[in-house]
Amino acid sequence: MPECRVCGNYSKFNGGLCFSCYKKSQSDSSSHTDQEQSIGLSEKDRNFRYNMIKGRIAETLIQELFLSLGYNVFRYGMENTIPGIMELLKGVRSDVVNEIRRMPDFVIQNPRNKEVHFVEVKFRASGEFALKHLSKNYPFENAYFVIVSKRHIKCITYKELIEGKEITPTCRNYLGNRQEFDLEKEVILDFCEFAVQFFENV
Structure with missing residues (x-):
């Protein structure tokens, strides 16, 4: 059975992420992008x-x-x-x-x-x-x-x-x-x- 590469729970894709870890990674990515934009010069x-x-x-x-x-x-x-x-x-x-x-x-x-x-x-x-x-x-x-x-x-x-x-x-x-x-x-x-x-x- 495919496992999430982060937490080990069930994943649809071999070597992929489970639904929970995927959502968390998207949230972290969005937060990082917002932080980069706030750091940039006006x-x-x-x-x-x-x-x-x-x-x-x-x-x-x-x-x-x-x-x-x-x-x-x-x-x-x-x-x-x-x-x-x-x-x-x-x-x-x-x-x-x-x-x-x-x-x-x-x-x-x-x-x-x-x-x-x-x-x-x-x-x-x-x-x-x-x-x-x-x-x-x-x-x-x-x-x-x-x-x-x-x-x-x-x-x-x-x-x-x-x-x-x-x-x-x-x-x-x-x-x-x-x-x-x-x-x-x-x-x-x-x-x-x-x-x-x-x-x-x-």
Whole structure:
């Protein structure tokens, strides 16, 4: 007589399960599936993390660019001072949280003239960046915005944004043209190639 392979009771199929064990196995399977679904990321959370990863890649690209040119580069944003704080504050809205989010990514120092600058890095697949993309009353009036796109690395200051200037796909605000930084254009071109490799499918 066929026996259940789990409990030894009668089974219709040789080496199969009895009715009770079969029902239990189906229930366990369903529960496991529900648990997997609950563990998975929501669409909103998935988009948040995807955008965070893109931003981190762009930041690392610019950090390594300045380091390769001998600059002193210091991570400045609160998420670098207190690891995990941005995750903790996700979805929270207050004046304090807004101030934290607006802190520039880096403080960089030119090794030649010792000048120090705030640098905020943004990835823009569209290659566009304007004053409207910043929160109102942005507090770091002397900040530089380095815009990484799929093809170029461009730069604009907060003061220029206030004057109505913008970063567009066709503008010539290339990072290598900023006299304040005195950068080697050949090195920037190398990093532009890195950007193409990292972001071409984004």
